[in-house]
Amino acid sequence: MSQDTSSTEAEREETDQLITTDPGRGGLSEQDNTSTVMTGDTIIQSRNLDVFYGETQALQSVDLDIPENQVTAMIGPSGCGKSTFLRCINRMNDLIDVARMDGELSFDGKNVYDDDVDPVTLRRRIGMVFQHPNPFPKSIYDNVAYGLRIQDRDVDMDSVVEESLKKAALWDEVKDRLNESALDLSGGQQQRLCIARAIAVDPDVLLMDEPASALDPIATSKIEDLIEELVEDYTVVIVTHNMQQAARISDKTAVFLTGGELVEFDDTGTIFENPESQRVEDYITGKFG
Amino acid sequence: MATDTTTESGFGTVSRTKGIVFEYLTLASSVAGILALSVLLGYVFWDAFGMESAEIAWYGAFALLVVVPVLAFVAYTQRNPVAGEAALELFSTTMGGILGGLGTVTILEVVTGADIWFGYFVTVVAPLCALYLYGRSQPNASWVGLAMLGFLVLGPPIGTALLPITTTIVALIGGPFVYLFTLTIPGALVLRYVVEDYLELGDGDLTAGVMVAVALLAVPLVDRLPLVSRSVWAIFLTTLFAPLAVVVWKNLADRERRAGFAGPGVFAAGIGVLLVVTDRTALNGPTPWFDWQYVTTSPSRFADQAGLYPAIIGSVGIIVLVALITMLLGVGAAVFLEEYAPDSGLGGAVARFIRINISNLAGVPSVVYGLLGLAVFVNLANLGVGTVITAAFTLSLLILPIVIISAREAIRAVPDSLRQASYGMGATRWQTIRNVVLPRAIPGILTGTILALGRAIGETAPLIMIGVATTAFSPPEGIFSKTSAMPMQIFAWSSFPSQEFQHGVVAAGVVTLLVVLLTMNSIAILLRNKFEQEEL
Numbered sequence: 001m002s003q004d005t006s007s008t009e010a011e012r013e014e015t016d017q018l019i020t021t022d023p024g025r026g027g028l029s030e031q032d033n034t035s036t037v038m039t040g041d042t043i044i045q046s047r048n049l050d051v052f053y054g055e056t057q058a059l060q061s062v063d064l065d066i067p068e069n070q071v072t073a074m075i076g077p078s079g080c081g082k083s084t085f086l087r088c089i090n091r092m093n094d095l096i097d098v099a100r101m102d103g104e105l106s107f108d109g110k111n112v113y114d115d116d117v118d119p120v121t122l123r124r125r126i127g128m129v130f131q132h133p134n135p136f137p138k139s140i141y142d143n144v145a146y147g148l149r150i151q152d153r154d155v156d157m158d159s160v161v162e163e164s165l166k167k168a169a170l171w172d173e174v175k176d177r178l179n180e181s182a183l184d185l186s187g188g189q190q191q192r193l194c195i196a197r198a199i200a201v202d203p204d205v206l207l208m209d210e211p212a213s214a215l216d217p218i219a220t221s222k223i224e225d226l227i228e229e230l231v232e233d234y235t236v237v238i239v240t241h242n243m244q245q246a247a248r249i250s251d252k253t254a255v256f257l258t259g260g261e262l263v264e265f266d267d268t269g270t271i272f273e274n275p276e277s278q279r280v281e282d283y284i285t286g287k288f289g
Numbered sequence: 290m291a292t293d294t295t296t297e298s299g300f301g302t303v304s305r306t307k308g309i310v311f312e313y314l315t316l317a318s319s320v321a322g323i324l325a326l327s328v329l330l331g332y333v334f335w336d337a338f339g340m341e342s343a344e345i346a347w348y349g350a351f352a353l354l355v356v357v358p359v360l361a362f363v364a365y366t367q368r369n370p371v372a373g374e375a376a377l378e379l380f381s382t383t384m385g386g387i388l389g390g391l392g393t394v395t396i397l398e399v400v401t402g403a404d405i406w407f408g409y410f411v412t413v414v415a416p417l418c419a420l421y422l423y424g425r426s427q428p429n430a431s432w433v434g435l436a437m438l439g440f441l442v443l444g445p446p447i448g449t450a451l452l453p454i455t456t457t458i459v460a461l462i463g464g465p466f467v468y469l470f471t472l473t474i475p476g477a478l479v480l481r482y483v484v485e486d487y488l489e490l491g492d493g494d495l496t497a498g499v500m501v502a503v504a505l506l507a508v509p510l511v512d513r514l515p516l517v518s519r520s521v522w523a524i525f526l527t528t529l530f531a532p533l534a535v536v537v538w539k540n541l542a543d544r545e546r547r548a549g550f551a552g553p554g555v556f557a558a559g560i561g562v563l564l565v566v567t568d569r570t571a572l573n574g575p576t577p578w579f580d581w582q583y584v585t586t587s588p589s590r591f592a593d594q595a596g597l598y599p600a601i602i603g604s605v606g607i608i609v610l611v612a613l614i615t616m617l618l619g620v621g622a623a624v625f626l627e628e629y630a631p632d633s634g635l636g637g638a639v640a641r642f643i644r645i646n647i648s649n650l651a652g653v654p655s656v657v658y659g660l661l662g663l664a665v666f667v668n669l670a671n672l673g674v675g676t677v678i679t680a681a682f683t684l685s686l687l688i689l690p691i692v693i694i695s696a697r698e699a700i701r702a703v704p705d706s707l708r709q710a711s712y713g714m715g716a717t718r719w720q721t722i723r724n725v726v727l728p729r730a731i732p733g734i735l736t737g738t739i740l741a742l743g744r745a746i747g748e749t750a751p752l753i754m755i756g757v758a759t760t761a762f763s764p765p766e767g768i769f770s771k772t773s774a775m776p777m778q779i780f781a782w783s784s785f786p787s788q789e790f791q792h793g794v795v796a797a798g799v800v801t802l803l804v805v806l807l808t809m810n811s812i813a814i815l816l817r818n819k820f821e822q823e824e825l
Contacts, residue, residue: 092709092712095709095712097633097637120716123713123715124714125715127713127714130706130709130713132706134707134709134710135710136707136711136724137729146711146714146716146724150714150715150716150717150720150724194710198713198714201714
């Protein structure tokens with residue numbers, strides 16, 4: 001195979017061989033490349049996933065297996081489609097009128113784009129944390145309780161709120177002012193509140209779209225510690241621009257490059273120390289992107 | 290050249306001449322606008338209060354007795370802001386209570402009547418309030434919102450159907466008792482909460498008991514007063530006396546705030562002394578056209594007996610209906626266009642077409658709406674020439690585009706990140722609108738609606754087209770009866786030959802219109818502040 005980096009077609013074939021199983025056979029078998037793969041049951045699986053925004057193609061036949069109870073990081077330059085992939089998982093792209101997708105994306109063995117899947121119930125099992133902290137202009141308590149209320153959960157609200165805030169490492173800072181506005185919190189606290197809000201409804205998966213990019217280093221490290229703790233209970237998929245962050249916290253890393261193609265997907269250690277693709281190496285070492 | 294730089298003073302300078310000229314031009318245009326408005330208002334007030342008949346000496350006495358003491362108090366509050374706060378609280382409670390009481394009397398006693406009010410109180414107002422309170426105490430009971438919506442939609446027809454029964458009940462127990470049950474006792478419950486839990490002043494149960502006892506025990510006294518019926522007493526007790534008593538109590542309890550009583554005190558004393566002095570000496574005071582007689586009597590051929598009462602009631606009745614209609618239709622349409630309507634495809638094209646045309650409709654001259662009202666509501670729907678309901682529908686059509694546009698702006702101003710957060714939590718579209726979008730948009734929606742209502746209350750052209758009377762000698766008795774309206778009456782008077790009508794009576798009418806308008810605006814501001822606080 002040609003090593004010419006300008007030949008994207010050849011590149012794709014190469015990476016395809018590296019990371020995919022044959023979609024025709026449809027098995028859930030682990031990738032058969034040589035690196036040591038941390039085993040975990042696949043919870044989210046995409047096959048030939050294409051996404052278009054109007055005429056622009058945002059993702060090109062992405063095949064990806066996200067393992068359960070691990071942190072999967074997605075890195076790549078801006079506009080490479082990593083956030084788009086994330087928003088496909090819980091069908092947030094449905095909210096964009098011009099978005100259109102082909103291929104298959106299954107969660108827990110079920111294609112989420114099947115007609116009988118209600119995106120609302122899907123989102124109740126797949127929580128999401130956004131790039132900019134977006135607490136509701138309500139009290140801290142009401143923010144965490146929001147999901148429980150809209151889902152009509154018959155639970156002890158106070159204890160779930162407390163437990164979620166503890167899990168999000170925010171309880172000690174806010175326990176005396178639960179009825180104050182969430183907007184009075186600092187940026188880092190707001191983001192942890194958003195995480196508490198997402199985990200209060202006990203989802204299976206937590207999607208994080210650059211959760212620390214708007215925060216200072218101290219708040220970022222708190223969020224990172226938190227993610228490492230959360231992964232014991234949840235599957236975490238995190239989009240990040242920060243390669244050190246991906247290296248620090250993730251078990252698996254997917255590298256997307258321009259044009260919405262998934263170039264390489266492997267154990268984080270392998271990606272950062274010994275990537276198969278020249279382009280991934282160039283990107284990680286900062287030669288471009 | 291303007292932007293030439295010189296090397297003499299270090300880095301040189303950049304000319305700011307154009308910027309400074311522009312700054313002063315913008316200042317001049319704003320000053321010109323404010324000046325024109327204040328000259329106009331000053332002129333109108335001068336006429337309405339008959340200021341030209343007052344002697345210089347009276348103005349001197351006025352300045353000495355009222356203006357100087359009040360200014361002195363204001364100067365004192367600069368050093369003691371708490372006292373100023375207390376004075377403002379007392380003053381605004383009094384004024385708000387008086388205006389609120391007058392408004393309630395107008396709406397309940399004249400527009401609806403005790404029997405109709407009681408019917409809808411039982412089927413709509415009371416269940417809604419009870420559910421709201423229950424929802425506040427049990428935030429997890431999500432059926433409450435649905436039940437409230439149910440009462441809101443089904444309550445009015447049920448209330449209408451039950452009107453014969455409720456009317457009979459009212460006939461048995463009498464109007465004053467209706468107000469005792471529907472206003473005084475709920476008011477006492479609110480008072481109990483405010484005194485015991487909110488302000489923590491003292492025993493709430495006792496206070497509420499005292500209020501009800503006062504309501505009943507004062508009846509023999511009230512019966513002797515002219516002009517004040519038992520119903521009016523029940524209403525004013527709830528809107529004015531009870532809140533004022535609590536505010537007085539609160540400010541008396543706090544040592545630092547006690548000085549605040551000096552403010553209203555010197556004002557009232559100054560006015561009182563001024564009245565006595567004017568009365569005892571041969572000093573000529575102003576002879577206001579705008580007085581109690583003016584707002585409580587019917588129009589007359591004689592300027593000094595002319596009154597605006599039927600027109601005030603007509604206008605208030607119309608505007609209440611307009612507010613209801615435009616809030617429901619306007620907010621509904623805005624929510625649909627912003628939240629539900631598709632952006633692309635055929636639906637998107639239709640939605641875009643509707644949006645553009647709503648904006649166009651906002652610019653259509655009001656007389657065209659009058660013609661439309663004449664064709665649709667008078668001739669087609671047969672609602673009657675010049676009735677309250679015809680006028681209300683026509684004016685609603687007129688301001689609906691403005692209400693929709695401002696409500697859409699308010700909804701669009703809700704950050705998309707909040708919607709995303711809500712959808713990301715697995716909320717449905719309705720839950721997102723109900724819990725995130727509307728609470729955040731309501732202050733803006735209210736502001737836009739109230740501005741539009743201000744336009745509606747002053748409209749004359751569409752009312753002429755649908756045949757609203759220029760002069761009515763009795764207020765409308767229901768929504769299907771013929772009415773007059775303030776701008777119509779003012780317009781009619783302005784063409785009277787006598788100078789007294791053209792200046793005094795018309796000016797007093799304009800002042801009345803402004804007072805009603807300002808009252809509406811202040812209610813809207815209060816509501817908006819309340820919602821903004823709730824949003825945190």
